[in-house]
Amino acid sequence: MTFVQLIDCKTSRFDEMDRLMDTWVEQTRGKRTATHAVVGKDRSDASHFIEIVEFPSYEEAMRNSNLPETDKIFRELVALCDEMPTFTDLDVVRDEKMYGATARRFYETVGTRGELPPLDDLFAENYHDHDPSNEQDVMGMDAIRREIEMWRGGFDITFTVEDQVCEDDRVCTRWTFNGTHKGEFMGLAATGRKVSMTGSTVFRFNEGGRIAEGWWQYDRLGLMAQLGALDALET
Structure with missing residues (x-):
């Protein structure tokens, strides 16, 4: 079953965060299991961002989380946030193409x-x-x-x-x-x-x-x- 994770964070340092994610993509090339990622900015709050990451399954998402590069990047990402980001784990039950x-x-x-x-x-x-x-x-x-x-x-x-x-x-x-x-x-x-x-x-x-x-x-x-x-x- 397709699995989606929503990462909700606030930051005034998005450019740095964006470069950090580029680094993670490069470091995990050939190893990461995420199939699609979208980052959205709140139109009413320029410091509010939500990243939506899609995986083939929950198990593949856990494999991705357990990569050493993911753990390192996560700690650096938290440091760039104005407050602790929140995570929502979703099993996809309907996907309209x-x-x-x-x-x-x-x-x-x-x-x-x-x-x-x-x-x-x-x-x-x-x-x-x-x-x-x-x-x-x-x-x-x-x-x-x-x-x-x-x-x-x-x-x-x-x-x-x-x-x-x-x-x-x-x-x-x-x-x-x-x-x-x-x-x-x-x-x-x-x-x-x-x-x-x-x-x-x-x-x-x-x-x-x-x-x-x-x-x-x-x-x-x-x-x-x-x-x-x-x-x-x-x-």
């Missing part, structure tokens, strides 16, 4: 049968799309809606999310596209062929939680081969 969930919802939305649902809760108005199959980047929600409608007009689409990695404001998804060629696509009349394609997409999210930018990589050549578009070139 909000951006990841929104990215998954995009793939589900594209595969929706019938009319394409509104995209307002998924995309920012000034969405910027980078797709190597397009000569120019797609800009704006209306443009990305037309792009999606083009694909939906050509295929009955189903996306399967194979892997997903979330980091800060970006989500990378590795997906598999399956569909039946039901309508005109890229100048090709419907063939009724079932096709499959793999690819990956990186989405950047804005502060409002909407998709603001996207980068696509997928096997377009393999898709066109499955549709028979390359047959004439091979003869």
